[in-house]
Amino acid sequence: MTATIPSALATAQEFVDPELRKVLSRLDPDTRRVSEYHFGWINADGAPETRSGKALRPALVMLSAQGGGGDYGGALPAAAAVELVHNFSLLHDDLMDGDLSRRHRPTAWTVFGRSAALLAGDALLALSTDMLLEDPSPQAVDAARSLSTAISRLIAGQAADLDFEQRMDVTLDECRTMVAGKTGALLGCSASIGALFVGAPRQAVEQLDAFGRELGMAFQLVDDLLGLWGDPDVTGKPVLSDLRSRKKSFPVVHAMTSGTAAGFRLRELYAQPDPLDEGQLGEAAELVDKAGSREWTQNECERRLTSARRHLELADCGTATEGLTELADYILRRQR
């Protein structure tokens, strides 16, 4: 089932896209082309396309601004900056993982080459800081600080993820720390930077940050389920792609550390030097299920969302609460 897309995502996109297009126009022509392709605004030949990404993080930023007592559009530079950072990380991730497709399109590095994609990522990262430091709003520097911290955590998470590839002894706790960096840091920042930008009280900013971080955990847990059992037509990724690349995702690590026979066999499959064939991939997915790890992941996801909702209540966001709740629900129900 595909969940109804919350209107907040479309609205955020309408607000943030012109801002992003404006800031991307400052890039040199080559880097701009790679970035605009990556954002889904143009195809490989430069002809206009309909944007393919979802503006989840900008939507969080803008609802956060509203929830923090400001205007919905009151933290637009922060919304754009967060989206730039997100796309920096996607560009570099696709390079590192050697992924061939994203959002149902060939990844930027496969179209423009590794170097151009690497540089485009660098450029988006640099632009995100530029934007906030140039903004005259009194809280723009605080927002830049918050984003900068999130970026460092995000990179540390990516480094841990990379490290996991070489290791067979990853624990669930390490997995949590990695995801808190790789996914949680930027979602925490997205959910709080809007409120920060419009001058909300510190207490609200902190609760929104916690809300976003828990949401990030839930988001990753769903992603991990989709990476095993998602419909390729919907996810845009090949079937069982996470097992193919032997990713140490939550369900996999849970299964491997479950002490079950299924977990033990999964370890054996992950440890073999040759690529897994289609039969072994299917077996690996079944083993995760047998170890109880599919169910554990679903439950963990619900727990994280419950915790996220509690933080959201404490943030006291007034009318923005409904939109933020809707986004949280959407993240869980994307596909199952």
Added chain:
Amino acid sequence: MTATIPSALATAQEFVDPELRKVLSRLDPDTRRVSEYHFGWINADGAPETRSGKALRPALVMLSAQGGGGDYGGALPAAAAVELVHNFSLLHDDLMDGDLSRRHRPTAWTVFGRSAALLAGDALLALSTDMLLEDPSPQAVDAARSLSTAISRLIAGQAADLDFEQRMDVTLDECRTMVAGKTGALLGCSASIGALFVGAPRQAVEQLDAFGRELGMAFQLVDDLLGLWGDPDVTGKPVLSDLRSRKKSFPVVHAMTSGTAAGFRLRELYAQPDPLDEGQLGEAAELVDKAGSREWTQNECERRLTSARRHLELADCGTATEGLTELADYILRRQR
């Protein structure tokens, strides 16, 4: 001939290295290891080594602080931040160029893999902003702005450099613009951010920026000469490496656009699809010389240094002038 290394470089290194080591200790263990290897502090196995890089940019920052009326160590976080950005760009450059050695050692990506080196670069870039935004000094945010602008220009310069690889019609003006970004922006920032950090008048900061940018041009012109005629034992790069990779360096572009027979033949060599053999590489170097482009590059370098010295005088840096002049001279006289 190898020029005497100015004492300012050793002094700057003594100041900035502890600061860099401190800030690098915040990285996750894997990224830290790659970064410390890249800085030359440890070997591939993690054992301590003597640092191999020269602290040129930190020396500029610290003399700039002194010249701007502050203490020599008054802009230490800016000195470290600039050095982080420089090393971010080296890590990513080595990846993009596929360079196997730097500073007489295997490049980080050849030791730790492409993904680890890419991430280490990302991490150093993020840290540089973190450092300045966390600093309580009143001018730290202005310094962060200055650095952020320089980073974006640096990346645009790298993108132009990459673009040049695909093109045979690069002009000298395009070459100047590229180098102004790739080399000039960060050297301009290095020479001015110290003064900015200690609260020097705007006029002094601007003149120092211009001094650093001209120095950057001179630096690149010397580098381009070394890339053709430098001693591999001294440069740490293979002989004629710039011709091997068909780099559109100043002397090469000057020769190609010189309208001479030598320039025309050089174009032919650069346009051929197969790698250049040793004989062709030697011929290409001779053609650059014959076209008068070696001499032009030497003269252009002197012109840039004269301009740099003029800006330095106008910056009115008192006792720091001598140290800055010494650095500028050193850059020109490294090896010829």
